[in-house]
Amino acid sequence: MKKITKELIGEVSASAKESGRKRMNHNFHEKYSDPINRMINAVEPDAYFPPHKHESPAKREIFLILKGKVAVVEFDDAGGVLDHITLDAMRGNFGVEISSGVWHSIIPLEEGSVLYEIKDGPYDPSKDKIFPKWAPSEGDEGAKEFVDKVLSAFQV
Numbered sequence: 001m002k003k004i005t006k007e008l009i010g011e012v013s014a015s016a017k018e019s020g021r022k023r024m025n026h027n028f029h030e031k032y033s034d035p036i037n038r039m040i041n042a043v044e045p046d047a048y049f050p051p052h053k054h055e056s057p058a059k060r061e062i063f064l065i066l067k068g069k070v071a072v073v074e075f076d077d078a079g080g081v082l083d084h085i086t087l088d089a090m091r092g093n094f095g096v097e098i099s100s101g102v103w104h105s106i107i108p109l110e111e112g113s114v115l116y117e118i119k120d121g122p123y124d125p126s127k128d129k130i131f132p133k134w135a136p137s138e139g140d141e142g143a144k145e146f147v148d149k150v151l152s153a154f155q156v
Contacts, residue, residue, distance in 0.1 A: 002028050004040065009067060009114050016042035017111075021138075023047040025117075032123040041115045043070060043108035048143040050136065051075050051105040052129040058100030059120035059128075065089050068113025072096050073150055075103035079134035081153040087115070103132060107147055 008026065016024040022044035029037050043049075051073075054061065063072055065087035074082045086109065087093050098104045106115070136142040 004066065004116065009040065009042070012040050013042040013067075013112050013114055016044055016047075021047060022108075023049075029121065032121070034121045034123075037117075037119045037121045037123050039117050040066070041117050043106065043113050043115065044111060045108050047108050048136075048138055048147065049105045049107070050131055050138050050143075051079070051103050052131050053101055053103050054119070054128065055101045055130055056127065057120075060100055061098045061104070061120075062095060062118040063087060063098075063106065064095040064116040064118075065093070066114040066116055068108070068110040070113050070115060071107040071109055071151065072098070073105050073107065074098065075105070075132075077103070077132075079103075079132065081150060084154050105135075105150070107151065 012024050012026045016022060024042050026040040026042075027037070028039060063070070067089075069086060069088045071084055071086050073084045076082050085093055085096050087095065100120075131137065136146050
């Protein structure tokens with residue numbers, strides 16, 4: 001039995017805070033070849049998740065909030081915000097499923113936020129994500145401004 005406990009969430013969250021990328025995951029799948037990837041993602045507000053989509057092969061992605069608050073955003077092909085939700089268990093927004101081939105990103109809004117993620121496998125980093133030209137890459141100087149612009153498109 002694989003358990004999601006307060007202690008596990010605390011350990012993964014502490015690792016995220018210490019990480020240079022301000023995020024950390026704990027995989028429940030034992031191999032990247034697993035047909036369903038399942039993981040805890042601990043994310044801090046300074047973490048940047050560039051918009052991306054899973055198209056070839058097509059993969060769905062499901063996010064369930066375990067702790068904190070995280071915005072999930074879908075974009076059109078030009079980078080405009082199509083839809084969004086703030087995952088926050090206290091407000092009754094528990095999860096979201098992103099269809100394959102849809103540009104999307106997550107934006108951590110509170111320290112110590114933790115998601116449970118489910119994604120179609122297998123995981124192959126060379127084919128997993130497609131990144132758009134209209135958004136900064138991870139590590140680019142314009143990432144914070146991009147996130148601020150996205151958040152200003154809706155009220156968090």
